[in-house]
Amino acid sequence: MTSVTEQGSKRILSIDVLRGLVMLIMALDHTRDFFHIEAMTGDPLNPDTTTGMLYFTRFITHFCAPTFVFLSGLSAYLSAQNKTPAQASKFLFKRGIWLIVVEIVLITLGITFNPFYNAIVLQVIWAIGFSMIFLALFSRISYKTVLVTGFLLVFGHNLFDLFPAPSNIYSDVLLKVFFTASGTIFPIGKEHIIADLYAVLPWTGIMFLGYGAGKWFKREYDVKKRKINLLNFGAAALVLFVALRIAGVYGDPIPRKEYHDVFKNLLSFFNVSKYPPSLQYTSLIIGVGLILLAVCEKFKNKLSKVFATYGSVPFFYYVIHFYLLHSILVVAFFASGYTKKDIINMPFMFRPNTFGFDLWGVYLIWIVVILALYYPCKWFKKYKETHSKWWLSYL
Template identity: 55%
Template sequence: MNTTTPYRVTSIDVLRGLVMVIMALDHTRDFFHRTAMTADPLDPSTTSTMLYFTRWITHFCAPTFVFLSGVSAFLAAQRRTRQDAAYFLIKRGLWLVLVEVTLITLGLTFNPSFNFIILQVIWAIGWSMVILGLLSWWSRKAVLIAGILLFFGHNVVDYMKLPAEGPAAVMWQILLTTRGAVVPLDATHLLGIFYAILPWTGIMLLGYSIGSWFIRDFPAAKRKQRLVMAGVTLVALFVLLRWINLYGNPVPRKIYPDLWSNMLSFFDTSKYPPSLQYAAMTLGPALLALAAFENLQQKWSGVLTVYGRVPFFYYVLHFYLLHALLVIVFFATGHSAAQIAQVPFWFRPAEFGYALPLVYLIWIGVVAALYRPCRWFDRYRAAHRQWWLSYL
């Protein structure tokens, strides 16, 4: 058994808390912004600067969270044998898939009949944990090699002719290529596949592979130096690939006649599925932030740490709180019961919503309301040792 003692690194909790807070902004926009269901906020020809930024800044959340999940998986594995750690990852991954299909889908849709099942980031994290468990059972070298191949090489499929229909097409979408596929399960139930698994798996595997930088005995100065080097390298890779415009994104960058639209287009990389350009654009600054947050001791960082220590609890709770607020606003604005059933989100008509300033106020209120519950759960988990807490 590996006896290297894991410990909590402040920078991980602060950065994870920061991305959880920013993530809630995007979901608040989904529920409450007037054009969230009818327009692309990243389209230079129709968006505004503030709307573009509101959507674009949230691109950093999912890859950073998935990457840090890999780091955390490595640190947690130090308390177990290799086989026990791998087995736990497999079990927790399958449990997360179940949670996505049930608890998260219900929070998103408020549809008790589950007519629209949504597969998003928790689904991708769950299957990535299963794959990580299997590879780490074999060896850490296998994790690193697979991570490098998936992270840098998955966009090769952009140049392949893949099946356009049938089970093979669905499988390719699930694993690598989906940009938001809706698959009928029967006459009344749909499956929304929004996160391709393997590109996210590559991000998690690389997070696991640098987990040794965060053990207690690893020099902080050396860790910071490596994070800065890796972060700068990824940012440079993003700029290079985006400029060349040949590899690393499912579709080439669009060229516009004016400078401002071209700049917006330059940073509009593919999240669905997450391209190499997208991952480099987001994880480069994330690694630099990890280096900058090393030994950070500020009042605001302590607040972010509360959210960062209980990310799954926060994630589930914020969906239910946002949707409960939506129900209140739905009826308060004169909508009737006959208008409840909307696909995919109940109580969310397409022609509904408010301007961005009000969306920001709702977001701040929701994040503030979740602070005390998150602090309570963090303290509860620290004081108790029930087996099920390790799954949260």
């Protein structure tokens, strides 16, 4: 294990490196949401209207949420090795509830800057929180139960595309929350909404598979065998993606569109559904993620240490990057000539549909933000390493 662990640390370097990489890329997508001129009015993945650079900017961020959720499951397995099954289950359950509360209270505020919470936004932290609660329950049964359930959820949830469930007001809400939510808006009175962007159980399946892969990262597991497993399963997932995409029968709710244009056909081929994460989407992203995780085994240089700094404090980074982005947005909002009457625009404040910059401005702000967060993340990483306070395990 010395090839993937930091000297004198219990953390696994390859995991932190990959997680740090996807956290940095994730900030690019959120920067685009806040600052790109077409973010509120266009679809960057629509081959009919997008450009190559805009498509790439959005597409590359597809790798963030599934990889992060998968690694959360993997980390949960490794963390459980130092606890009794009861202790591990209790911790996961409490942390899941904590994450749901944080999503609703802290992260929603960072995204919207709306102190009245007219819009509550449920995204990846909400899905991770619920998934941890399910993992707390299923892991008490057996490791095999978690793994089999993960495969069933990832491979089976697209059956709802072929065989819609019987519809009534209660089943519709449950189905959307747990299986099919895709920018689903739930009105709460006349002035409040809940925007559910992440259907829970497809993401739970990804976390369960990550938990299953945790066995490969135990100290006694052979390093070469782990790398072979990562490469083989990653390649198999990519082959599955290509086969499903070409067949076009199952695994994504939106059929692939054919164009009389090679470039547009290429964009269409990779334009798979993230909300909820379809089987085709998951196969592509997790396939690449597994291969990158294998590559990161030998990725040991100054750049890997930078990535690992972000990746070792993902929750801290995730929360504060929203507040930093939105604070910069407020400054840019007034500097662009907007006034108090333009502040409110659901679900964001200080984000009129007509506001924004070209893509080069988005990349410039993104670079400034991730550089600004490096030393706070480095400080918090050091703080966690030198302190043993109970609440640090929840951050």
